[in-house]
Amino acid sequence: MKKLPIIILVIAFSSMLYAQENTITPYIDNKQIDIDSIPKGEPVIVGDKELFRIHSVLGPFSSKERASATIQRLNRILEKKLFDRDKLKVITSEFTTDIVYDNAIIMSITAIDAKEENKNPDELANAYIETIADIQKTRPQHTIVNKPEDIYTFIINNRDTLIKAVVALFSSIVFLIIYYFLSKLFSKIYTVVEKRKGTTFKSIIIKNNEIISDSTLVSLLVSILKAVKLSAVIGLLYLLITIIFILFPWAKSASVMNIIKGILLTILTTVIAIGIFKTIKIGMKALQDNISNWKGTLIKPLKIKTVSVLTEEQSVNILKKMILAFYIILNIFLLYIFIPIIFSYFEFTSTWADSLFGYILTPLKMMISAFAGFLPNLFFIFVIIFVNRYVIKLTKVIFDEIAAGNIAIHNFHQDWAEPTFKIVRSMIIIFTIIVVFPYLPGSQSDAFKGISIFLGILFSLGSTSVIANIVAGTILTYMYAFRIGDRVKIGDTVGDVIEKTLLVTRVKTVKNIMVTIPNSIVMGSHIINYTTSSTHGEGLILCTTITLGYDIPWKKVHDTLINAALATADIKKQPSPFVLQTGLDDFYVSYEVNCYTDRPEIMARIYSELHQNIQDKCSEAGIEILSPHYTAARDGNASTIPGQSLQETYQAPPFVIKIIDKLIKKDKNGDDK
Incomplete structure (x- = not known):
């Protein structure tokens, strides 16, 4: 019940609006007018006079297009000096009634046009012919002067025209005077600008680098002033032409006006374009001239860590080439824009301008439209990437804590934290790409799918060894076969592990040689980890073999070798060294x-020192190292033991010579034996 008054008011207000809508009376300048009195159709205007109106379409042409075409044809006919009224004729066809001049159709009248004018087509066509002929009568006619009286008659008959001619002449003189003083004024301005070079107009310097010199700046200002002067002259000329057409409306033709306007605009546009081209050229030249001065300040060598990618000189040369390429591209682009603008000033070339602009604008419109349609997907992609970024950061924090030992996981080594993080990060990124892919522009197109399949096949065929290395690298990580810094032997390579990636393992040998081994080869080779062996149990056992003759007591050899081992630095005293007899060969014992x-990590130095000590301790114990292929005749030869290890009373043994009386003996039978 409370809503009932409101409903009644709404119904009443709607009824008032409906009543007003159905009783609207148009007003112009506060005066009531009749809608039916407003002219209909498209007007055909020649000069300043409306001749008639066109009401209907004809084929694909609208009434407006028909009116525009009729105006152009009439202007071309009326501009002829010799206009013959008798050449205007009416020709009736099946569907239209045509007005023809000299066998060329001026316009066609349809049944609808005639109905709107309340006449039949033939009557309307004859009326239009009379209207066209009347326009020609108002145009000035030629007068032939044969005697003095004819001059006076000519002046009286053409008094208004002569007055207008005098006004036009006076306007031209005024234009010339203004142009003269304008030239003088701008010449003085040019002189003043040149004189103030270096004082008012100084070089533009930024951080001790001259960007634009004073001469370049003055040249630029003079060019701008010349453009201003030319624009003013064109404006005055356009004003003069307008005055002439006002004085002589019969000379005013739409086509002529369009051509004159197009010529003036072409001149103005050309001047502006030349100014733009010169400004760009001056700017580019100043930029190229000053680039060399920026070395060491704005331009510095490009380095990635300690590797020099580009020197200053190379950077300068690249920048100069880039500036030159940009200058050429910019000029071509401006020229491409300038030509269609010129074409658009003239009616007969306007379609060319539309085509040329279309080559640029159509792709731009498509790009803008596609980008606008892509915005929702782009927002979704940004959200996914944003979430992915912080998930990766959270994951990194967790694995950093594991690496630092703050978070302990059973049977998960701290060294696994970094490679595991890399694997998890890769999986997150791959998952993100899979989610984002359908939202990329063109991802559902056949071309995109074809390229994806091609790249997939190419990757599958060309990355077999890469995948094998990645899998091997992952397995090696969790095998815990070695760590960074471990002394290892992989195949025939012995050295310290300095880098371990998913693809390769890098080992630095004792000779400082960097050896890069693919992980697939590491996985297929036997791996000896000396560092792990030294830290587990009693330590790493180093061993070396020496061969000595059977004439030396084995207990003496054992004591000598153990003493040599204990005398070696970095050999542990406990557990104590021990000796094994590994072979009893024909001439020596191993x-x-x-x-x-x-x-x-210093195995090579330990082995070298151990061998030195073995030599020294053997010499001190009187043990000669003669085997395996060292022989000597004891009789008459000195010992091989170094002199400082021999006794002072030592003398080389003499040669033993035995005299054999008879080398040939007889047997019982008397024969030689």
Whole structure:
């Protein structure tokens, strides 16, 4: 019930609006007019006079297009000096009634046009012919002067025309005077600008680098002033032409006006274009001239860590080439824009302008439209990437804590934290790409799908070894076969591990040689980790073999080798070294000395020092190292032991000579034996 008054008011207000809508009376300048009195159709105007109106379409042409074409044809006919009224004729066809001049159709009258004018087509065509002929009568006619009286008659008959001619002449003189003083004024301005070079107009310097010199700046200002002067002259000329057409409306033709306007605009546009081209040229030249001065300040060598990618000189040369390429592209683009603008000033070339502009605008419109349609998907992609970024950051924080030991996971080594993080990060990124892919522009197109299939096949065929190395690298990571810094032997390569990636393992040998081994080869080779062996149990056992003759007591050899091992630095005293006899060969016995160390990274130095000590301790013990292929005749030859290790009373043994009386003996029978 409370809403009932409101409903009644709404119904009443709607009824008032409906009543007003159905009783609208048009007003112009506060005066009531009749709608039926407003002219209908498209007017045909020649000069300043409306001749008639066209009401209907004809084929694909609208009434407006028909009126425009009729105006152009009438202007071409009326501009002829010799106009013959008798050449205007009416020709009736099946569907239209045509007005023809000299066998060329001026316009066609349809049944609808005639109905709108309340006449039949033939009557309307004859009326239009009379209207066209009357227009020709108002145009000035030629007068032939044969005697003085004819001059007076000519002046009286053409008094208004002569007055207008005098006004036009006076206007031309005024234009010339203004142009003269304008030229003088601008010449003085040019002189003043030139004189103030270096004072008012100074070079533009930024951070001790001259960007634009004073001469360049003055040249630019003079060019701008010349453009202003030319624009003013064109404006005055256009004003003069307008005055002439006002004085002589019969000379005013739409086609002529369009051509004159097009010529003036072409001149103005050309001047502006030349100014733009010169300004760009001056700017580019100043930029190229000053680039060399920026070395060491704005332009510095491009380095990635310690690797020099580009020197200053190379950077300068690249920038100069880029500026030149940009200058050429910009000029071509401006020229492409300038030509259609010129074409658009003239009616007969306007379609060319539309075509040329279309080559640029159509792709731009398509790009803008596609980008606008892509915005929702782009927003979704940004959200996915944003979430992905912070998920990766959170994951990194967790694995950093595992690497630092703050988070402990059973049977998960701290060294696994970084490679595991890389694997998890890769999986997150791959998942993100899979989610984002359908939202990329063109992802559902056949071309995009074809390229994706081609790249997939190419990747599958060309990355077999890469995938094998990645899989091997992942397995090696969790096998815990070695770590960075471990002394290892992989195949025939012995050295320290300095880098371990998913693809390769890099080892630095004891000779400082960097060896890069693909992980698939590492996986297929036996791996000896000396560092792990030294840190687990009693330590790493180093062993070396020496062969000595059977004439030396084995206990003496054992004691000598153990003493040599204990005298070697970085050999552990406990557990103590020990000797194994590994072979009893034909001429010698093989002794293997074994000793413990916890310094596998200096194995080569330890072995070298151990061998030195074995030589020294053997010499001190009077043991000659003669085997395996060292022989000596004891009689008459000195010992091979170094002199400082021999006794002072030592003398080389003499040669033993035995005299054999009879080399030939007789047997019982008397024969030689």
